[in-house]
Amino acid sequence: MRLRRSRCLTCYWHDSAFVVHPHPHGTPTALHPAAAEILAAFEEWSTPDEAAGHLGHLTPDTVEDAVEALVRSGALLAHGSAAAQLDERIAGQWGAWMPEASFFHYATQDVYDSPQAVDPSGEERDAGAAGSPRPERESLPPLFTGYPDAPRLLLPRGPAGLGAPFEQVLYDRRTHRDFTGAPVSLETLATLLATVFGPVDFIDCGRGALYRRTSPQGGSRQEIDAYVGVLGVSGLAPGWYHYNGLQHALELLSEGLTPAEAARLCADQSWAARPAFLVVLAARLERMSVKYPTPRAYRVCLLDAGHLGQTFALTATALGLGPAQTGAFRDSAVAGRCGLDNTGHTPLYVLAAGHPAAAPQDAPPPAGLPAFGATALLDGRP
DSSP states (O other): OOOOSSSSSSEEEEEEEEEEEEESSSEEEEEEEEEHHHHHTSSSSBBBHHTTTTTSSHHHHHHHHHHHHHHHHHEEEEEEOOHHHHHHHHHHHHHTTTHHHHHHHHTTTTOOOOSSSOOTTTTBBOOHHHHSSSOOOOSSSOOSSOOOTTEEOOOOOOOOOSSSSSHHHHHHOOOOOOOOOOOBBBHHHHHHHHHHHHEEEEOOSSSEEEOSSSOOOOGGGOEEEEEEEEBBBTTSOOOEEEEEEETEEEEEEEEEOOOHHHHTTTTTTTGSSSSSEEEOOOOEHHHHHTTEEEETTTHHHHHHHHHHHHHHHHHHHHTEEEEEESSSHHHHHHHHHHHHOOEEEEEEEEEEEEOSSOOTTTOOOOOOOOHHHTEEEEEEOO
């Protein structure tokens, strides 16, 4: 039998054990660290005897036992097997993003159970079924993030000004990269922040209160906080602020923000120097993990950031602003400017808005015949 190391394989230390974790097939298996050397002997298709010839310092029995364990785990694949063919297809499709993206994607597929089990519906199981008690009320993290020692500006609570027809807002929404440079009013910023990030109502989850926003959020955990980088807002000095949704206030965290710094923080994208403000969406992970200990829940955090980003874009459009968003930013530097530890409180997404330019310089032209002629529109798959 000829065997080969899975191309979709991640190895790591966990709880003092060396773990081989093939994906999507296979099982995370704790093995002796020598398994890594044995796997390396199967970089290409080889028989166990051929591989053993490269491992002369190991006894045949050691190699044989390790090969059996690696085959059982899915880390070693048999030539011509369905698992080997799937492994090759995944490596071909995900090659540019491997190993990080493919491992995250497949290692969290079909994973719902954990020491504190959660049903796929999102409902917590009884403590007896889960095998561990629910956290005590005192262990739940605070609903809102606040910086009590920071200078605080209470924001105006005027009429929302969101009367534009929904159809118009939906079809007018575009990502903008050119802005006039005119400052955004404090009232407009306040309306945007309250509409997207403020609480709508409060509910009893059975162990305490939660709140809902205008965007869907996994389990109503509201783990995403908003940090505002001000460049051009009337009545606000440039700098970084935290939006306190409970008090509808901005808390000053660090002074000063220049267009050049904004562009640098957004991975040197020149357009990021031009909006009136940036909004960093940062996750307080314990708010989510206290209910959903399974690592699949991190997917939900990313989805939640996307939901907020869409609501932000539509609300900004309704207010006459041009929204923008990017996943390209310098994580550590952004975290530092927002005062985040970048471990349990980490940035996920950067949004922006300003008054849109009447004739954007960077707008793509409409697609014509040459563009369609160069494009495969259908792939023919069922």
